Amino acid sequence: xxxxxxxxxxxxxLSWYLLLSAALFSLGVVGFLIKRNLITVxxxxxxxxxxxxxxxxxxxxxxxxxxxQIFVFFVMMVAAAEAAVGLxxxxxxxxxxxxxxxxxxxxxxx
Amino acid sequence: xxxxxxxxxxxFCLAGAINLLLQSHPISSALSLxxxxxxxxVLYLLLGAEFLAAAQVIVYAGAIMVLFTLVVMLLNAGRxxxxxxxxxxxxxxxxxxxxxxxxxxxVILKAQGLGVARLADGITSTEELSKVLFTxxxxxxxxxxxxxxxxxxxxxxxxxxxxxxxxxxxxxxxLGNRERTADR
Numbered sequence: 001x002x003x004x005x006x007x008x009x010x011x012x013x014l015s016w017y018l019l020l021s022a023a024l025f026s027l028g029v030v031g032f033l034i035k036r037n038l039i040t041v042x043x044x045x046x047x048x049x050x051x052x053x054x055x056x057x058x059x060x061x062x063x064x065x066x067x068x069q070i071f072v073f074f075v076m077m078v079a080a081a082e083a084a085v086g087l088x089x090x091x092x093x094x095x096x097x098x099x100x101x102x103x104x105x106x107x108x109x110x
Numbered sequence: 111x112x113x114x115x116x117x118x119x120x121x122f123c124l125a126g127a128i129n130l131l132l133q134s135h136p137i138s139s140a141l142s143l144x145x146x147x148x149x150x151x152v153l154y155l156l157l158g159a160e161f162l163a164a165a166q167v168i169v170y171a172g173a174i175m176v177l178f179t180l181v182v183m184l185l186n187a188g189r190x191x192x193x194x195x196x197x198x199x200x201x202x203x204x205x206x207x208x209x210x211x212x213x214x215x216x217v218i219l220k221a222q223g224l225g226v227a228r229l230a231d232g233i234t235s236t237e238e239l240s241k242v243l244f245t246x247x248x249x250x251x252x253x254x255x256x257x258x259x260x261x262x263x264x265x266x267x268x269x270x271x272x273x274x275x276x277x278x279x280x281x282x283x284x285l286g287n288r289e290r291t292a293d294r
Contacts, residue, residue: 011226037190053255081261088268
């Protein structure tokens with residue numbers, strides 16, 4: 001078993017991490033487009049933020065730079081603030097319209 | 111070992127993200143998003159970001175997702191109805207997603223000079239991180255704390271009972287909203 005492990009390549013190209021990040025971002029965009037619930041649409045946005053964070057960490061590893069990781073830390077803080085305000089807005093919208101379906105929250109739609 | 115861990119948790123990530131799209135109940139989507147975020151924490155650890163891995167679990171998988179599940183349960187969000195969506199989403203959105211993914215994948219695969227990640231690479235310690243954060247980047251850090259404070263105040267002001275509801279009696283009757291929702 002140990003021999004089997006040692007025969008495997010011990011390293012992962014960083015481009016694979018970037019490809020994973022791109023795939024997660026695209027899945028977030030697709031979710032934003034197909035989901036029909038306000039909360040799930042918001043979750044898709046969080047998924048996109050996470051995908052971008054992964055590429056930040058990957059590049060921080062590539063250039064041995066600490067500031068890339070600190071930027072991710074700031075993104076996390078802003079995402080926490082955004083989630084708090086966004087969910088409060090969702091609660092206010094639900095109070096006013098008594099629905100979470102994005103098709104019925106269309107007051108500002110052309 | 112790194113390869114196995116990468117494939118395992120990248121697989122968890124993608125499976126969780128796809129499950130988020132497929133589930134029709136918001137609480138299932140929230141739980142799959144927690145899977146994505148926790149797997150991402152392991153990937154951060156593989157890339158040597160120990161502080162971010164911990165922060166990812168505490169802030170994202172912990173705090174933010176608790177907020178999400180709490181709101182899903184508070185609003186009693188049921189199964190979402192499937193509709194076709196807008197014409198803009200079908201006509202412009204999905205081709206745009208394919209183009210974005212295609213362009214990103216081509217650029218990444220053609221990029222020269224991208225290194226490799228090994229388990230032996232060592233980790234960026236929290237000490238190194240905090241040295242930069244609390245000296246060079248002290249001002250942005252303090253500004254972020256003001257931002258979070260304003261976000262808390264804004265969230266409380268927005269979600270306060272009676273706000274945004276013209277028919278409400280201003281919070282004098284705390285059960286008014288629930289009764290109105292129940293008799294629909």
